[in-house]
Amino acid sequence: MTMEQLPLADPAADAPAGPTEKVARAYRRIRETDRPEIWITLRAEADLLAEAAALEARLARGERLPLAGVLLAVKDNIDIAGIPTTCACPGFATTPERTAPAVARLVEQGALVLGKTNLDQFATGLVGTRSPYGPVRNALFPDRVSGGSSSGSAVAVALGIADASLGTDTAGSGRVPAALNGLVGIKPTLGLVPTTGVVPACPDYDAVTVFARDLTLATEVTRAMIGPDSEDSRSRAWPADTPLGAPARATLAVPADHNLTSLTPAYRAAFDATVDRWRASGGAVATVDITELLDAARLLYDGAIVAQRYAAVGEFLSGAPEGADPVVAAIIGGGEVPAAHSYVADLGRLAHAAAAARELFADHPALLLPTTTEHPTLDAVAAEPVAINSRMGTFTNFCNLLDLAGIAVPGAETADGDPFGVMLITPAFADQVGIDLAARLLDEPAPLLTETGTELLVVGAHLRGLPLHHQLEGAKARFLGEVTTAAAYRMVALPATPPKPGMLRVGTGSGASLPGELYRLSPAALGTFLSNLPAPMTLGKVELDSGEWVTGFACDYESSRDATDITEYGGWRNYLNADR
8 A cells, every 4th residue: 555645735834824824725735635525514715714814913913822823623523603513423413502612712812713524423433434424534545544533633634734633532532543644642631621512422431632743732732722611510620739740761661462462563563663762762661461451441332331322322323313324323322231230340340440550650650552453444444344443442442431641642653654653641630741751752842731830949959860859750740940049048068868958048149049950849749848848948939040939948047057058169969069
């Protein structure tokens, strides 16, 4: 199979452009690529140009719009006021009066919505072929599947039409299409992005997801959507103990060989090459057995949990509506059968698997997995629509069932140069850790998903490479950079084990500027630091040379009187390294 030779894109497509020019380029690209199956509803170019012109006027007035001109495609199970929501089933079509908060928040920050994209009907599938609007062909290989269920959203981005797109993910629909089209896919912790205005698949396990061609934009779009919504009883805020950074030297968990037997030989070789890439970057790996997690994954469709899909749209599908896909109808219809006690038993199995996951993540910041098992052709899926789809969810299905977060990124290509994707799976609310690790794997800077927390200045034994730095890593603190205090402080060497300094403010003219490192900690981690702080250490406000005041380590005046003044050394690290 060979890669599709699409018409060349506009040679200036990568050059900076304002919103109006970006819209014009996008519609030229739509015409060039000729992929009508991407869209269920494509908005009129004239309407988008008018919105872009209005956006440019707002920018000219000085409005701050972080996502100004970002072109967005939206999966057609997410409401946009005035545009029909079909879930790829014509008989289900309704026209909402309100836009889902996830989309509204992006538009408020300057994003422009191109239209609604095709999907596996009712978000049931990982192949992108279960739609009366046509199978969505892969962006690179038109004889292969695009991945689903967020098929149109992924291909719109991969073909360079949209900058970013929204999908949903219950079983892997925000990750499998990313892998098959060479994209980044972010599936945040359940509830961080509200699902108000999203047609449910399995209400307890649905997440709104983001596709983009790079990690930075995917993170920016995700960040803009995060925040509770009063109409979504399952929405959640960042907790007080949110992990804010990955350890500097991370050991990733990777599956044992017997967990990887479902991979094609080409994908297994690509996964091994990706693991080697991680090692080459300075990371380490530890082999773990994830059998319990893979067993839990089967419960999503083969157990009683499928009853959630029936509760969402099963009664509607039982009436044989116009355009119903027979494979989807059969899967969802099967959710009418399980007894209540079977559902309770499966919840118990999930609780057991969740305990196994907690044990795994107690020792490792993330689990590195292949995103999917293979890249089938359209013909192969037509011949085996259920078996292939089931295999493709081997490594994705358990994620939401066990309340885990996932970042899908490109891994090493196959020997034939085909795209291959991997996932960084983390515990709930450790999304930033996953992004940090994904950035290292991609060898690019790590963007910020959350700025929650409190800044903490350290000037002594907690500096990188010194004896107490492990406490900051244990607190999952985020390193922000090297800083210098205002010229108003003195430093003393305290009689302590391990050796540590004390810093106290003496005022401008009597003190000096001292070097330190600035970190961001969650409120809970900062509280733990404070409660465990030994005398004579204290936490208080410290002035930086920028004029900013931050929380930092200091010591009480009484203890400093009998300690040796070491201010002249210009910092604790210099003092330790001095020949004295």
